[in-house]
Amino acid sequence: MREENAGTLAMLRLALRRDRILLTSWVVGLAATAGFSAAATVDLYPTEEQRVAAAEAINASAAVVALYGRIYDPTSLGAVSMIKLTALGASIVGIVMLFVAIRHTRGEEEPGRLELLSGGRLGRRAPLTAALLLVAGASLALALLTAVANTAAGLAWTGSLAFGLGWGATALVYGTVGAVTAQVSDSARAARGLGLVVIAVTYVLRAVGDLAEPGPGPLSWLSPIGWNQQLRAYSGERWWVLVLPVVVSAGLVVVAYALRSRRDLGAGLRADRPGPAVGSLQTVGGLAWRLQGRILLAWAVGFVLFGLILGSMAGSVDKLLTSPAMKEFFEKIGGTAGLVDVFLGAMVAIIAAIAAAYGISAAARLRAEEVEGHAEPLLATATTRVRWATSHYAVALGGTALLMVLAGLSVGVSASAALGDWSQLGRVLVAALVQIPAVWVVTSLVLLLFGWLPRYTTVVWGLLAAFVVVGEFGALWKLPEWLMDVSPLRHAPTLPVSGSGVVPVVALTLVAAAVSATGYVGWHRRDLTG
Amino acid sequence: MSDSAPVIDVHGLTKSFGSTRALDGLDLRVERGEVHGFLGPNGAGKTTTLRVLLGSVRADSGSATVLGLDPWSDIPALHARLAYVPGDVALLPGLTGGEVIDLLARLQGGHDAARRARLLEMFELDPTKKARSYSKGNRQKVALVAALASRAELYLFDEPTSGLDPLMEEQFRHCVRELKGDGRTVLLSSHILSEAEALSDRISIIRAGAVVETGALSDMRHLQRLAISAETGHELHGITDVPGLDDVVLEGNHLRCTVEPAHLAELLSHLTAAGIKTLESHPPSLEQLFLSHYGVRVDEDDHA
Numbered sequence: 001m002r003e004e005n006a007g008t009l010a011m012l013r014l015a016l017r018r019d020r021i022l023l024t025s026w027v028v029g030l031a032a033t034a035g036f037s038a039a040a041t042v043d044l045y046p047t048e049e050q051r052v053a054a055a056e057a058i059n060a061s062a063a064v065v066a067l068y069g070r071i072y073d074p075t076s077l078g079a080v081s082m083i084k085l086t087a088l089g090a091s092i093v094g095i096v097m098l099f100v101a102i103r104h105t106r107g108e109e110e111p112g113r114l115e116l117l118s119g120g121r122l123g124r125r126a127p128l129t130a131a132l133l134l135v136a137g138a139s140l141a142l143a144l145l146t147a148v149a150n151t152a153a154g155l156a157w158t159g160s161l162a163f164g165l166g167w168g169a170t171a172l173v174y175g176t177v178g179a180v181t182a183q184v185s186d187s188a189r190a191a192r193g194l195g196l197v198v199i200a201v202t203y204v205l206r207a208v209g210d211l212a213e214p215g216p217g218p219l220s221w222l223s224p225i226g227w228n229q230q231l232r233a234y235s236g237e238r239w240w241v242l243v244l245p246v247v248v249s250a251g252l253v254v255v256a257y258a259l260r261s262r263r264d265l266g267a268g269l270r271a272d273r274p275g276p277a278v279g280s281l282q283t284v285g286g287l288a289w290r291l292q293g294r295i296l297l298a299w300a301v302g303f304v305l306f307g308l309i310l311g312s313m314a315g316s317v318d319k320l321l322t323s324p325a326m327k328e329f330f331e332k333i334g335g336t337a338g339l340v341d342v343f344l345g346a347m348v349a350i351i352a353a354i355a356a357a358y359g360i361s362a363a364a365r366l367r368a369e370e371v372e373g374h375a376e377p378l379l380a381t382a383t384t385r386v387r388w389a390t391s392h393y394a395v396a397l398g399g400t401a402l403l404m405v406l407a408g409l410s411v412g413v414s415a416s417a418a419l420g421d422w423s424q425l426g427r428v429l430v431a432a433l434v435q436i437p438a439v440w441v442v443t444s445l446v447l448l449l450f451g452w453l454p455r456y457t458t459v460v461w462g463l464l465a466a467f468v469v470v471g472e473f474g475a476l477w478k479l480p481e482w483l484m485d486v487s488p489l490r491h492a493p494t495l496p497v498s499g500s501g502v503v504p505v506v507a508l509t510l511v512a513a514a515v516s517a518t519g520y521v522g523w524h525r526r527d528l529t530g
Numbered sequence: 531m532s533d534s535a536p537v538i539d540v541h542g543l544t545k546s547f548g549s550t551r552a553l554d555g556l557d558l559r560v561e562r563g564e565v566h567g568f569l570g571p572n573g574a575g576k577t578t579t580l581r582v583l584l585g586s587v588r589a590d591s592g593s594a595t596v597l598g599l600d601p602w603s604d605i606p607a608l609h610a611r612l613a614y615v616p617g618d619v620a621l622l623p624g625l626t627g628g629e630v631i632d633l634l635a636r637l638q639g640g641h642d643a644a645r646r647a648r649l650l651e652m653f654e655l656d657p658t659k660k661a662r663s664y665s666k667g668n669r670q671k672v673a674l675v676a677a678l679a680s681r682a683e684l685y686l687f688d689e690p691t692s693g694l695d696p697l698m699e700e701q702f703r704h705c706v707r708e709l710k711g712d713g714r715t716v717l718l719s720s721h722i723l724s725e726a727e728a729l730s731d732r733i734s735i736i737r738a739g740a741v742v743e744t745g746a747l748s749d750m751r752h753l754q755r756l757a758i759s760a761e762t763g764h765e766l767h768g769i770t771d772v773p774g775l776d777d778v779v780l781e782g783n784h785l786r787c788t789v790e791p792a793h794l795a796e797l798l799s800h801l802t803a804a805g806i807k808t809l810e811s812h813p814p815s816l817e818q819l820f821l822s823h824y825g826v827r828v829d830e831d832d833h834a
Binding site: 279282287378381384525528 | 585624634660
């Protein structure tokens, strides 16, 4: 056992050295997001009366409950201010920690770096142990820092501690999920994809559970993101809920070690089967499709399922209007039809942000292929750089468009069925289609950085996170309009889409084209780098 | 393009990566139909030069033409006529070796099925295995088969045998001789001196981003010292007075030294006067040639 873990500390030091900027900025940034939101809400709702009104409006909106969950104590300032960060925040925390765990296990095996180190005195379990220690440490740091930030912003310290620990526990669970998916997949890319599927599924489970009346339904208890909510920070903390993520994480750690001992370095659990001796690939386009097609198919299946579930929730929109006062209020501002539009519009917007994530990952394949040295032999053939780049970029652009069409159809069909109103199908489909240019603008930023600042291609992930955060919190934080307008996702027309929506759609398409062209110019001019 | 025009013509090439000067006024000329050895230690700039010739990186200054074309701007036309084997072969992990070979061949525009089959057999390569499960040597073989199966005019090899076992290395040499027999041009970058020695018509030695010497091996030899080992009947006196002598080790009647060819006669007359009994002289190996350019003393013992 001791031998198996030899060199863990050295590995941990190496991991800390590599991640000192990236991980620190994520942890500090997430804690600061919580702190700023807390401070802004304290200013926004100074009296209990105002808080209760806001909380009731939130609990009455199916869109908000589906995306963020419920407020369990309407009088609680903390519960109102942290609503957006409880489920949504927890899933972002989960994604970050998932990636960290995979980066330091599977991600290290691929370039053969780990193999190099294994030659030294390095136990077989050491890299996994080091990654888990890093995840645990970062989760704890995130928990404490968030608790401090929220307390400093004026929220109760007990609730802040619960909220911070809730985040930390979610981070721990998804970090260990990453440790497991890293063992079962045959590449870091596949491990990340599998981990994201787990996060998406658990996020949807709690969305369905939270919408159940009276919520939360049992499905919320199947999700680590649900546990984070049911800890009920600021609403009469239920500390025992923290046992769930800790026990599950411990179980996942055991599973990860067991899987690790069963496979070879660099290999997946399944051995590679022999393939065709003669290739049928004719072009780089065919190659890009071969490399990315199955991933896109998985995303497409996910989008359809996600869309069907989200759309079906449209039926619950008016069921949540329990108080007569709320009913009256919403009737005044447009009635149930308006509510349905708000709900479906919000769903389409969140789907667009997820499609943008796909676009980024598909386009970022360009950089990955270059760094891994796969591009060089292809570019040494008669294939031009532009042609090669287009092969992957086309998958990214076409893939995002396909995903949005599927999302529009699936949300539209299931919403229409739930509401018994088939006119919704066309409306939702259009609402989804008009998001495509905005998603393309985000995707094109990958090509721009790939062309001009290739080492910083992954910064686009940070930009997407910033766009989402600005969309969610910009108004609360009273950010200036121009700053919020930087996000392309903010400019896509929403339900009900009218003729005036043509202008932003055309404008966004032109922006995406211009950014792409600029990216191509940079790629055409620069050196290949490793 | 006339037959006499060089296939690769490079003048004053410079390239910096940040503060590192990878190429520093490099000149290189490779004639049609020759196998040209491109020798230098790790980090001398061999790979950077090849990457400039491939249009992967752009030189800061200087000029380069390959097959009469500009390697930066004429990529499709140029690459259709050349084949390249990188030093560090990274294959797409999910594809089989056979798929990689065929894809590269098709992108190249040419495909010779019979030749491909023969090469697979020669290199004992199983084309059904996934690229991720190949060893370094097998990955290199995949790249070699892909390059050799194509009918290119110019072959660029970047340390092509670094992962091959001696048997496969011999197969590779055989293939290069075949290419030469067909009148094709080969630029062979290597730090394995015996390989370049065995295959090359001419050699360019690169050091710190510049070619320090170029020419046929036979032309280079006469610039170099001879290694002498001799035994005489009498004790040798005044041997250190002979000009052009170095590395002298005198143990009683036994002498080892190196001498400039111009002063060989003088040395021999000294030895004769002392009653020469045995005499050995070696032309310096490429190893010695190479080392002499990097300021490293060649110790005779290492090569005896």
